[in-house]
Every structure is written in structure tokens, then in C-alpha cells.
Amino acid sequence: MARTAPDVPRPTAAAVLDDAVRALTPDSAANRLVSQIEAGAAPRSVFATFALEQHLVIAADRLSFRHLARRADGDPPVAEFFDLLAQGEALALKQLAGLAEACELTAREITEYQPRPGCQAYPSYAARLALSGEPADVAIALTANFAAWGGYCAIVAAAMRDHYGFPEPARDFFGFFAEPAPAVEEKARQAVQHGLDTGQARPATAHRYGRLLQAYELMFWDSVAD
Numbered sequence: 001m002a003r004t005a006p007d008v009p010r011p012t013a014a015a016v017l018d019d020a021v022r023a024l025t026p027d028s029a030a031n032r033l034v035s036q037i038e039a040g041a042a043p044r045s046v047f048a049t050f051a052l053e054q055h056l057v058i059a060a061d062r063l064s065f066r067h068l069a070r071r072a073d074g075d076p077p078v079a080e081f082f083d084l085l086a087q088g089e090a091l092a093l094k095q096l097a098g099l100a101e102a103c104e105l106t107a108r109e110i111t112e113y114q115p116r117p118g119c120q121a122y123p124s125y126a127a128r129l130a131l132s133g134e135p136a137d138v139a140i141a142l143t144a145n146f147a148a149w150g151g152y153c154a155i156v157a158a159a160m161r162d163h164y165g166f167p168e169p170a171r172d173f174f175g176f177f178a179e180p181a182p183a184v185e186e187k188a189r190q191a192v193q194h195g196l197d198t199g200q201a202r203p204a205t206a207h208r209y210g211r212l213l214q215a216y217e218l219m220f221w222d223s224v225a226d
Contacts, residue, residue: 010196013193016196017140017143017188020203020206021143021144024211032222033224033225034152034156037163038155038159040159042225044164047102051100052105052113054096060120062090064130065082068082069086075135077194080187082191088181095175099170102166102167102169116226118220118223118226119223119224121216122220125213126213135195136192136198137200137202139195140203141209141213143185143192144214146177150178153173154174154178
């Protein structure tokens with residue numbers, strides 16, 4: 001009698017996302033600027049540079065997420081994830097106003113600011129993924145990156161209070177990303193599960209995207225420091 005191959009359990013979205021976070025999260029010492037901020041050793045000027053760069057990053061990422069949502073129009077769980085991310089960028093821009101005010105940045109300075117190439121590599125790559133990456137794979141890569149980003153923001157928010165004396169409105173941007181986001185996490189699981197169920201998600205490809213996103217993330221912080 002011929003033997004039948006045992007059924008191989010299909011990976012769950014939760015397992016795929018957990019694996020991506022474990023595999024792609026940088027070493028805690030990799031971000032030298034965040035380490036300096038945590039110790040109170042970074043110059044206060046880095047916060048103004050951060051705010052100026054983030055105005056451009058947020059605008060670019062919001063467009064990328066909207067485009068990914070449109071590309072995933074036939075896959076509602078994936079489209080809903082990117083729609084939620086785009087909405088989050090709009091909220092983040094409002095939160096950034098407190099930091100810009102604390103750094104005494106004028107509207108003209110923000111508008112006329114000339115960005116640093118290393119700071120804009122991340123949103124440029126995100127735009128590339130928005131054009132050609134499989135949306136479900138991009139969802140995996142972004143979720144892994146958000147885990148690292150949220151950790152950085154938590155450290156910076158605490159240091160701004162403890163070492164730099166920034167008022168709460170100036171810390172709101174970092175607190176926004178440092179807080180758990182159950183709705184985003186649930187939408188990510190639904191998007192990735194849909195990708196797995198339909199065969200669109202390829203975790204190996206997502207990890208390749210994620211490694212580059214993490215590298216560009218570190219480049220952003222390094223460029224702010226420089």
C-alpha cells in the first residue's frame with residue numbers, strides 16, 4: 001500500500017511575523033544615536049534635525065502606504081492594513097508639531113529645509129516597495145521594522161524627559177510610536193494571513209525587504225547624528 005505524505009501544517013501569520021521580528025531586529029547597540037540620547041550625551045540639535053527630516057519621511061511614507069492600499073484593492077485585509085498605516089502617518093504629523101515648536105523651528109525653515117540623503121534612503125526604499133513589492137510581503141517587512149522603531153522611540157521619549165527637559169508635547173511624537181498599537185498589529189496579522197492563504201506572501205522575500213528597511217532605518221539615525 002502506498003504511503004501518503006503527512007500534511008504539513010500551514011504557517012500562521014502570527015508565527016511568520018514573530019519570526020520576522022526575531023530575525024530582523026538589529027542588535028541593541030547598533031543604533032549609536034539612540035544610545036547617545038539614552039545617556040544624555042547627544043547634542044540637543046539632533047532633535048531639530050530629526051523633526052525636519054521626519055516631516056519629509058512622513059509625507060513620503062503616507063503616499064507609499066496609500067499606493068500599497070490601492071494596489072491591494074482586490075485583497076481587502078491587505079488594503080485595510082495599509083489604509084490604517086496611512087491614517088497613522090497623518091496622526092504622526094500632528095504629533096510632530098510639538099517637537100518642531102520646542103525646537104523653535106519656523107514654517108519657513110521646515111519648508112526650505114534641504115534633507116540629508118542618508119535620512120531619506122528609508123522612505124525612498126519604501127516607495128520602491130510600494131511600486132513593485134508584493135503588498136503582503138511588504139506588510140511582513142514593515143511589521144518587523146516597526147518593532148525596532150517603536151523600541152527606539154520609547155528610549156528617546158524617556159531620555160527627552162529625563163536628560164533634556166523637553167515638555168510633554170515635544171515628546172508626543174515618540175510616545176505615539178512607543179505605545180502598543182493593537183489595531184495595527186491585528187490588521188497586520190489579518191493582512192499576512194490573507195497573503196499566506198492566497199499564496200501571495202513569501203516570507204523569504206519579505207525578510208530581504210526587511211533587512212534593507214532595517215539598514216536604512218539605522219542609516220536615518222546615523223545621518224541625523226552626523
